[in-house]
Amino acid sequence: MELIINHLTKTYGSKTALQDISFRVGEGIHGLLGPNGAGKTTLMRLLATLLTPSSGTVEIGGVPLQDKARVRELVGYLPQEFAFYPGMTVYEAMDYLALLSGIGGRSERKRRIDDLLEQVNLMEQRRTKVKALSGGMKRRLGVAQAMVHEPKLLIVDEPTAGLDPEERIRFRRLLGRFAEGRIVLLSTHVVEDVESTCEQMTVLQKGSLRYHGRIGDLTAAAAGRVWIAELDRAQWERDRDRFPVLSAVPEGAGMRVRVLAGEQPFAGAQQTAPSIEDAYLHLMRREESYV
Ligand SMILES: Nc1ncnc2c1ncn2[C@@H]1O[C@H](COP(=O)(O)OP(=O)(O)OP(=O)(O)O)[C@@H](O)[C@H]1O
Structure with a gap:
């Protein structure tokens, strides 16, 4: 079939x-x-x-x-x-x-x-x-x-x-x-x-x-492009429009964020394995300049 x-x-x-x-x-x-x-x-x-x-x-x-x-x-x-x-x-x-x-x-x-x-x-x-x-x-x-x-x-x-x-x-x-x-x-x-x-x-x-x-x-195509970081609120407010945001969760006084980026977006940000949702957003945004 x-x-x-x-x-x-x-x-x-x-x-x-x-x-x-x-x-x-x-x-x-x-x-x-x-x-x-x-x-x-x-x-x-x-x-x-x-x-x-x-x-x-x-x-x-x-x-x-x-x-x-x-x-x-x-x-x-x-x-x-x-x-x-x-x-x-x-x-x-x-x-x-x-x-x-x-x-x-x-x-x-x-x-x-x-x-x-x-x-x-x-x-x-x-x-x-x-x-x-x-x-x-x-x-x-x-x-x-x-x-x-x-x-x-x-x-x-x-x-x-x-x-x-x-x-x-x-x-x-x-x-x-x-x-x-x-x-x-x-x-x-x-x-x-x-x-x-x-x-x-x-x-x-x-x-x-x-x-x-x-x-x-x-x-696999999104590997190396998903980053997680903990930011203070002021930094988050300043940088939030620079990258496609996958998630942003308030944590204490700061924010725990997950973004797509071609290289390290913030000091201390760490790469993480892409979920299918990340990969889907990566596909949709691939033509944009962030990669
Ligand atoms: N009968 C119609 N006449 C004119 N345009 C239409 C007609 N049906 C759909 N379209 C247009 O064709 C495109 C594709 O529509 P379609 O409904 O197939 O998309 P979709 O992926 O199912 O969207 P959704 O997730 O919103 O249901 C859209 O731009 C829609 O406006």
Whole structure:
């Protein structure tokens, strides 16, 4: 199973949302990151056949995107905002969607739905109306509906938004299990989600491909550029705009800071190993003069 994207471009009128994007993704969980407006939603909607490319090609498991009927069988999509059937119970909504996906036998549907509700921890709510679910529960139901036809490519947009820490961990495990023999494309602003679930990731910025590869290589590229220091407040006020700041935490009378810098930014500052969040910011700011 492979997703192959070749010279993909999407314009909305005169606005170019994606510009000549090419990359390949194999089985497993793949992170998709980028600041607001980078083109992530556009890319996901293209893959889900909800939009048509302006140019370029996409193949999902050898099936070209133009073959919409076959692609829809292969793809599951959980958008950031999705409307469900508020008046139905959790089970009825799932059953209805399973039926729409062409899962014929009642007992086969029941088996799959019970299994999924168990996995997303909604078994107790199976008779609850969708409109009565909490935000986090709705997210979990959204994931279950995107998985019901056992897609080979599952696209999830900000899936952990609104989940509490325990649910978030549970959810990552669920995606991990589901990704065996499939591709899961995980779009998120939560860099931690990528760090703990993905081996590879793609970063978009202003519609262009900024990075595609292993997470370890991205952090390696920021090595030697992350510095920590303890400063007094006056020095901090004076120097705070000189470097991209990763974090700044008040400590006693001073500040404990973490910044990006090409060379030692302050006397006494020490280098530290980059986290993926540091590496992401380094990538975003690489063209600036600090390096
Ligand atoms: N229907 C549309 N018509 C015109 N421009 C659009 C349309 N949809 C998106 N855009 C523009 O295309 C660019 C990419 O948008 P997109 O929603 O794909 O980004 P994103 O990375 O998903 O952002 P976010 O993280 O904020 O959801 C943005 O500049 C956006 O304003």
